[in-house]
Amino acid sequence: MCNEYRLRVRRADYDAAFQGAGLEILWLDAEPNRPPDRPFRPTDRAPILRQGAGGGLEGLEARWWLVPGFYRGPLSDWKAMCTNARIETAATTASFRDAV
Template structure:
């Protein structure tokens, strides 16, 4: 599965795409200071783009920073008391699973992404040893296409150990295509901005338009070990 991703561009780098489509995008939260190669992992905060009016996404979007690992509204215990791994929402059951179904019907969002990470166990791997780390990206069609968007859902909960509600999100995922089938069993739904606006439209096709089993050649998949796990020789070989 995918439980790590990266955003290697700033908000200003993809603002032109929204401007070209005439869709206003307002950021409520300040842009975080994040190194280009600093990955986003579960419980980290990441950019979340959602409609100001869910009935008319093209009228305007609100950009915020929210927790990745969705806590559904019905959870009333402490944050740590929510144990299910709701970082990913399976496309097949997102409209029926209690943790996701209301968010799917009412609270859809987009998460900007420039690549995502998969892990697999090499031959002879043993528990406790690091797995191989792979980065999946695409060849941009143009400068704006350097950034694409995960289809996401979000919710607002009031855990017992927090004074204020917490908003969090999950990324929709489904079966992988041939590029990633060898390294993960669930691939996120990655959308262009036009496809993303269609996803946000509650009157649109919703999950029926999401494709994760993409054709061979959709992604470039390259080994990308963590720097702290590299030998000195490996670090010197980095471009």
């Protein structure tokens, strides 16, 4: 499956790495009871980091895919899975153009 990845670290590993850079992560949910090295697929919840309101980092588990910039409805209503960008066409395909 081309959209599958594996994660071999726990949240404590993220915390240690970012603290070394002077950043702290505020985790917004509890760490899941997920065995290490189990593959993630686009419909699975996976750890993400994003910029928090105060400028720090927030971490949480979320489903991952791209909602194109041209979509104007509620995010929860977007059903198409945009995860397969080809480097040859990503800059010209409507779904990925703005993100690239």
